[in-house]
Amino acid sequence: MTASTAEPASKVELPASVGGGGEIPTFDxxxxxxxxxxxxxxxxxxxxxxxxxxxxxxxxDALHKVKWEHxxxxxxxxxxxxxxxxxxxMRINGRNRLACKTLLKDLDTSxxxxxxxxxxLPVEKDLIVDMEPxxxxxxxxxxxxxxxxxxxxxxxxxSPEDRERFDDTTKCILCAACTSSCPVFWTDGQYFGPAAxxxxxxxxxxxxxxxxxMRLEILNDKEGVWRCRTIFNCSEACPRGIQVTKAxxxxxxAILARQF
Amino acid sequence: MQVHKYDVVxxxxxxxxxxxxxxxxxxxRTAVLTKLYPTRSHTGAAQGGMCAxxxxxxxxxxxxxxxxxxxxxxYLVDQDAAEVMAKEAIDAVLDLEKMGLPFNRTPEGRIDQRxxxxxxxxxxxxxxxxxxxxxxxxxxxxxxxxxxxxxxHNVEFYNEYYVLDLLMVEEDAxxxxxxxxxxxxxxxxxxxxxxxxxIHVFQAKAIVFATGGAGKVFKxxxxxxxxxxxxxxxxFRRGIPLEDMEFIQFHPTGLAGLGILLSExxxxxxxxxxxxxxxxxxxxxxxTIKDLAPRDIVARSxxxxxxxxxxxxxxxxxxxxxxxxxxxxxxxxxxxDITEFARTYLGVEPYTEPVPVYPTxxxxxxxxxxxxxxxxxxxxxxxxxxxxxAGEVACVSVHGSNRLGTNSLLDINVFGKRSxxxxxxxxxxxxxxxxxxxxxxxxxxxxxxVRNSAGNERIASIRADLQETMDANMQVFRxxxxxxKALADIAALRxxxxxxxxxxxxxxxxxxxxxxxxLGFLLDLAEVMTVAALHRKESRGGHYREDFPDRDDxxxxxxxxxxxxxxxxxxxxxxIRFGTKPVVFTRYEPMERKY
Numbered sequence: 043m044t045a046s047t048a049e050p051a052s053k054v055e056l057p058a059s060v061g062g063g064g065e066i067p068t069f070d071x072x073x074x075x076x077x078x079x080x081x082x083x084x085x086x087x088x089x090x091x092x093x094x095x096x097x098x099x100x101x102x103d104a105l106h107k108v109k110w111e112h113x114x115x116x117x118x119x120x121x122x123x124x125x126x127x128x129x130x131x132m133r134i135n136g137r138n139r140l141a142c143k144t145l146l147k148d149l150d151t152s153x154x155x156x157x158x159x160x161x162x163l164p165v166e167k168d169l170i171v172d173m174e175p176x177x178x179x180x181x182x183x184x185x186x187x188x189x190x191x192x193x194x195x196x197x198x199x200x201s202p203e204d205r206e207r208f209d210d211t212t213k214c215i216l217c218a219a220c221t222s223s224c225p226v227f228w229t230d231g232q233y234f235g236p237a238a239x240x241x242x243x244x245x246x247x248x249x250x251x252x253x254x255x256m257r258l259e260i261l262n263d264k265e266g267v268w269r270c271r272t273i274f275n276c277s278e279a280c281p282r283g284i285q286v287t288k289a290x291x292x293x294x295x296a297i298l299a300r301q302f
Numbered sequence: 303m304q305v306h307k308y309d310v311v312x313x314x315x316x317x318x319x320x321x322x323x324x325x326x327x328x329x330x331r332t333a334v335l336t337k338l339y340p341t342r343s344h345t346g347a348a349q350g351g352m353c354a355x356x357x358x359x360x361x362x363x364x365x366x367x368x369x370x371x372x373x374x375x376x377y378l379v380d381q382d383a384a385e386v387m388a389k390e391a392i393d394a395v396l397d398l399e400k401m402g403l404p405f406n407r408t409p410e411g412r413i414d415q416r417x418x419x420x421x422x423x424x425x426x427x428x429x430x431x432x433x434x435x436x437x438x439x440x441x442x443x444x445x446x447x448x449x450x451x452x453x454x455h456n457v458e459f460y461n462e463y464y465v466l467d468l469l470m471v472e473e474d475a476x477x478x479x480x481x482x483x484x485x486x487x488x489x490x491x492x493x494x495x496x497x498x499x500x501i502h503v504f505q506a507k508a509i510v511f512a513t514g515g516a517g518k519v520f521k522x523x524x525x526x527x528x529x530x531x532x533x534x535x536x537x538f539r540r541g542i543p544l545e546d547m548e549f550i551q552f553h554p555t556g557l558a559g560l561g562i563l564l565s566e567x568x569x570x571x572x573x574x575x576x577x578x579x580x581x582x583x584x585x586x587x588x589x590t591i592k593d594l595a596p597r598d599i600v601a602r603s604x605x606x607x608x609x610x611x612x613x614x615x616x617x618x619x620x621x622x623x624x625x626x627x628x629x630x631x632x633x634x635x636x637x638x639d640i641t642e643f644a645r646t647y648l649g650v651e652p653y654t655e656p657v658p659v660y661p662t663x664x665x666x667x668x669x670x671x672x673x674x675x676x677x678x679x680x681x682x683x684x685x686x687x688x689x690x691x692a693g694e695v696a697c698v699s700v701h702g703s704n705r706l707g708t709n710s711l712l713d714i715n716v717f718g719k720r721s722x723x724x725x726x727x728x729x730x731x732x733x734x735x736x737x738x739x740x741x742x743x744x745x746x747x748x749x750x751x752v753r754n755s756a757g758n759e760r761i762a763s764i765r766a767d768l769q770e771t772m773d774a775n776m777q778v779f780r781x782x783x784x785x786x787k788a789l790a791d792i793a794a795l796r797x798x799x800x801x802x803x804x805x806x807x808x809x810x811x812x813x814x815x816x817x818x819x820x821l822g823f824l825l826d827l828a829e830v831m832t833v834a835a836l837h838r839k840e841s842r843g844g845h846y847r848e849d850f851p852d853r854d855d856x857x858x859x860x861x862x863x864x865x866x867x868x869x870x871x872x873x874x875x876x877x878i879r880f881g882t883k884p885v886v887f888t889r890y891e892p893m894e895r896k897y
Contacts, residue, residue, distance in 0.1 A: 052582040056614075056622070056656065081808045098560065098647060110762030114805035114814035119342075121526040124562045124643060126442060127342040143646060166497065167811040173339060186454040187402025197399040199411030205404060212404050212436075212443065216341050248404070 067097050071146060072154040073104050075116065079167050086165070089113070090154065095146050101134055101157065102141040105169075118169035125281055128217030132169050133158040138219040138279040160222035162231065176218045179234045183242040183260055188253035204249040211244040211289050213282040220276035220286050232265045236276035236286045239267055243289040246296060258297045267294050303501045303742050308333045309729035311491060311506035312722070313465045313533060316343030317441070317711065318693025319512035320448035320457075321718030322725065326510070327457040329726035333504065335463040335493055337528065337816075340449045344514060344526040345714065348441025349640060350567030351433030352398075352711040353421055354391035358412045359431045364388040366424060367432065371709060372890050374420040374596045375667075375702020376843035376853065378546070378861065380886035383674050383698040387709070387716050394715040395434050403447040405436050416636075417570040420596035420706040426897065429594050433708045438565050438637045444711060460493070463502065464816055465532065467492035467745045468509070468540050470686070471735055486541070486680045488688035489735035492745040496816070499809030501742045501749075507732045508688045508725035511537065511670060511678070512718065515694040518820075519828045520663035520777075521769035524556055524563035533695040535823030537670045538830065542680060542689075543863045545697040545883065546668035547827070548834035549844045551705055552778050554600040556662025558620035560647055564640045564659060566707040569593045571636050573625045575604065576656060577612035583621075588897040595897045598704040598778075598844045601661035605778045608660075615658055622656035661778055667705055667844060668834075669697040671863070671883070676721025682863065682883045688728060688735065690721040699861065703843025752818045757801035761818050764798050767791070768821075772828055776835060781848045785836045789875065792829050799825060829875065834862045836873045837880060855892055860884055 071093055078086035091108045102120055109116045118141070119129040125143040132141055134157055135149060141157070149155055163171040189198070214237060221227055221235035242261055246254040261267045267290055276286040310326045312319050315336035326332040334340070355362040367388035372379045399405060399413060406414040415431040423430040436443040452459070468491055475485035490505040513533025517525025538544050554575070555564040569575070575593055577583050587603040588595035595603075604621050613619050625633060625641070630653045633641055641652040650657050670691040671679040678689040678696075693714040700713055768791075775788035799821065806814035840854035841847050863881040864872070870879035 052585055054576065054580045054624070056576070056578070056580045079808065079810065081810055106762075109814070110760065114761075115808070117806075117811045117813055121338055121342045121528045122344060122347050123527055124347070124647070126347050126439075126639075127338075127344070127526065129338070129342050145646070170811050177339075181453050186450040187400075189400075193400060197396055197405075197413050200407055201411050202407045202409065205407050208404070212446070213439070214446075215346070215442070216339075245402075248402070250402070 068094055069151055070094050071104065071151045073108065074154040074156045075108070075168070076158040077168055078165050079115070097147060099146050100142055101144045101146060101155065102130060104146060104155070105141060105157070117167045126215060128215035131160050131217040131219040131222070133160055138223040140217060140219065140281045143281050160218060162222045162228045163218070173218065175231060176221060176235070176237065179238040180216065180241055183234065183238050183257055184253055185241045185245065187245060187248065187251050189250055190252040198250050200249055207249070208244050208247040210284050211240045213284050214240050214244070215282060217281060219279040219281055223275040223279035225273060225275065226269050226271060230265070230269065233269045234261065234266055236290060239290050239293055240284060240286055243293050246293060254296070255300065258293070258300055261293060262297050267297065303503060305503045305505060306333065307505045307734070309506065310508045310510065310725045311335060311504045312510040312512060313491060314343070314512035314514060314693070315340040315459065316512060316514055316693065317345035317444055317448060317714035318718035319510070320452050321715050322510045322512060322692060322722030323457045324448065324451050324455060325719055325722030326726040327452070327455050329723070330729045332726070333458050333460060335460045335465055335491070335504065337462060337464045337532070339461050340452065340459055341445055343445060344529055346442045346445040347524070347526065347563065348444070348711050349438040349563065349565035350570065351416065351418060351435035351440050351708045352395060352444070352715070353418060353432040353708040354395040354434055354712070355388065355432060356392060356395060356413060356415060356434065358408060359415045361423070362430055362432055364391065366422065366430070367391065369425050369890060370421050371700060371706055372702070373426070373895060374706040375704050376895055377859065377890070377892040378699070378702035378842060378885055380699045381888040381890060382886050383700045385888060386674050387700045387712060390716045391712050394712060394719070398444065398447055398715065401447050401451045403436065403443050405434055416567065417594060418707045419566050419569065419594045419600070421708070422591065426590070429591055433567070433570065435567065437635070438567050438639045441711060462496040463493040464496060465491045465493045466536065466748070466819065468536050469737060469741050470540060471738065483684070485684070486686045487735050488686060489737050490741065492742045494745070494749065494816070496811055499812060501745060503737065503741050505734055505737055507729040507734055508690065510676070510721050510725050511691040511695050512693045513695045515666045516824065516827045517663050517666070519768065519772050519824050519831065521773040522556060522561040522660070523663040524553055524561055525663065530820035531823050531827045532820065533691070534669055535826050537678070538826060538866050541866060542670055542678060542686070543865045543881070544668060544830055545671040545861050545863055546699060546703070546834070547666070547831045547864060548838050548862060549667035549703045550663060550831065551597055551665040551667060551844050552601040552661035553664035554597055554604055554661055555623055555659040557643060557647055558615070558658035558660045561662035562643055562647060563662065563664070564623060564643065564657065565637070566597070568623060568625060568637055568640060571632065572628055573623055575600070576622045576624050577607045578614040578618060579612055583607050583612070591897045596704055596706060599897065602778050602846060604661055620658045620660040623659045624656040625652045626654055626656065665705055665710060666694060667697070667701040667703060669695050672696045672698055674698065674720070675724045676717055677724065688732060690725045692717040692721040703845060748819065749815065752802070752804060752815055753807060755802050755804055757803040759798045759802045761802060761804065761821050764795050764802070765821050765824065768795050768824060768828055776832060779846055779848055780835055782836065785832055789829070789832045789836065792825060792832060796825055830864050830878065833873050833875050833878055834864055838862065859892065
């Protein structure tokens with residue numbers, strides 16, 4: 043890795059492809075959304091919307107088109123719209139994904155695109171679920187740095203290698219795509235779930251932290267890491283590309299290797 | 303209606319709100335009200351870094367940082383505030399490290415630092431490595447770290463509570479020179495619980511507004527859908543002035559057509575802007591620091607290249623960010639997220655292809671005026687006891703007419719902390735101010751008017767038309783005619799807004815209702831921005847008037863202060879009163895701004 047790069051020429055030949063691909067095509071889709079509003083009915087149902095979309099549109103754009111042009115009551119969470127805030131995890135064609143990061147053209151648009159709320163958390167309305175149980179598990183694993191000893195006047199030192207050790211799990215945006223893709227979590231809501239373990243991992247493997255043993259104790263619980271059956275749904279679901287199952291395995295190994 | 307009582311209520315759970323909460327929560331009974339969940343705030347979308355003169359990798363000091371901030375803001379910065387920010391930057395970074403933030407490290411294990419636009423060594427001699435960072439997800443790490451510490455300190459959150467009104471009382475008072483005036487005093491806020499549709503009134507001794515920006519007045523923006531300027535709008539409606547609202551920052555490198563931010567860190571790491579002819583065109587506009595000139599200059603240069611026919615792409619309407627000469631391993635280590643954005647959203651491979659980019663509305667330099675303690679001002683000098691603001695909603699003013707990259711993450715940490723401490727200390731000795739009778743009456747009237755609306759205008763259509771006219775007429779190049787066009791369009795949109803109809807009439811998670819309320823704030827703020835832009839007949843920082851291309855210190859070296867006042871008229875717009883506020887100078891005399 044180079045710290046600085048040579049100053050490139052002030053004028054370069056650009057590849058012909060830079061011109062871009064011309065006009066962006068439009069295409070038609072059918073969006074099939076699972077609807078639920080207990081103010082109206084205790085039963086959920088499916089609504090279908092036929093929409094014309096553009097080449098760079100995402101599932102979130104399709105949901106907005108429905109809400110803004112067809113049915114204002116369609117309810118879903120979203121904020122940043124580019125995959126960093128974690129608001130819009132949902133089940134798209136049976137897979138947990140962020141609606142703002144799923145391009146329509148990457149889905150099979152010859153068939154209806156189905157959108158449902160994530161599973162395992164109580165549905166509140168349409169695509170909105172109660173996130174409180176999810177955040178409760180997160181809070182229980184002590185998701186904050188605990189450093190003993192005197193505080194240095196400047197920063198604590200940490201080598202680039204030590205920093206790299208937990209880099210993958212710092213990327214978590216708490217969207218719940220992993221936890222709500224886990225069959226163990228679906229059947230047992232008490233299970234901490236992948237996201238909480240990922241966030242425990244982030245501190246357990248941080249060289250500055252001194253509370254790893256306490257977190258391992260918490261996760262050694264009957265609702266802790268041992269419930270994981272290495273199904274890998276979580277790793278597939280993570281929109282940040284975190285190797286969730288690997289992180290869980292590392293926590294399991296740390297519990298086994300720990301000195302009592 | 304339910305009524306809650308807290309010593310301190312913080313509105314907003316982004317960086318500024320949570321930084322304030324960490325301080326306030328340890329000193330006084332504190333509640334944080336947020337319209338999202340805490341980690342959903344747009345602080346998390348900030349990428350490149352947070353500047354502080356740690357001097358970990360090369361010589362640097364806070365005075366140089368102050369100078370860069372003042373010059374970057376084209377001398378409209380209040381220099382006392384900039385000095386506070388640059389000095390306290392060092393502790394702000396160290397605080398975050400101690401809270402656990404995983405900064406990138408030097409081989410010696412210290413916090414690593416990199417270059418960023420407008421940050422220079424020794425008053426402009428060359429770029430300096432001042433930005434502390436965590437890859438290109440520094441904002442994400444700040445937001446997560448602050449939330450983690452809120453969990454640690456058991457901060458009480460009310461999630462998905464939309465604050466829609468600020469409750470204040472007015473008392474007769476007399477100034478030192480004997481003139482009478484109405485002294486405002488904060489009493490509480492009115493909020494709407496999204497889940498239940500119920501109104502909750504929060505009475506508080508001290509209130510901190512940390513509600514973020516208003517980028518959604520524009521179509522092409524890096525901002526989240528939820529950045530609708532609620533806090534600015536509420537304060538303005540309640541008679542608090544808004545300062546310097548004509549100054550909007552357009553970030554140079556938004557993904558073309560989408561507006562999604564690609565960090566300036568790309569250029570900090572060596573990326574180069576090119577036009578359709580492959581030229582490094584910034585050599586023409588900023589010969590010394592080129593691609594690392596401040597954002598207003600780079601954004602205008604890009605727009606000028608496109609205007610003069612050297613734009614790239616089928617419609618020649620964007621320029622190119624070239625990273626192809628950087629090592630892929632270097633890109634992966636330093637810029638992983640933004641290169642993924644290019645791949646995901648445009649299908650472009652940054653290792654081998656230049657990325658289409660164009661300026662995107664990014665940051666509101668102006669906002670609710672405060673002093674350096676974070677206390678909100680009801681005019682040029684009168685503090686509103688018990689009311690504080692920090693972050694993008696506020697105008698301290700550390701950004702003047704153009705904010706330097708990384709200085710917003712710094713602003714939220716320095717002034718978030720200051721306002722959290724000040725609010726809690728104030729609450730220790732202050733009494734509760736009695737709530738007005740029927741405190742939620744106006745909010746309930748507003749909500750029921752929208753809920754029962756039966757007109758034929760759609761919210762989304764009015765909002766889209768507002769965003770179109772703001773992009774077309776209030777972007778990087780402005781003229782009297784373009785601004786007047788925007789103003790006329792806004793007036794027509796206000797008429798249409800009277801005739802809206804929403805479809806969701808329910809209580810639960812009624813986002814249809816709230817989008818309508820948010821649009822009301824956007825319309826108010828767009829009008830304020832436009833009136834201020836029409837009034838400022840000069841070019842300075844983010845505000846560029848083609849009919850007045852030069853900076854005019856004789857007439858305009860002062861902050862704009864716009865008040866809501868039914869009896870007044872400014873630039874032909876009824877209901878807005880215009881005032882000015884002097885800029886605070888300490889050590890830097892205005893100079894021509896060249897890079």
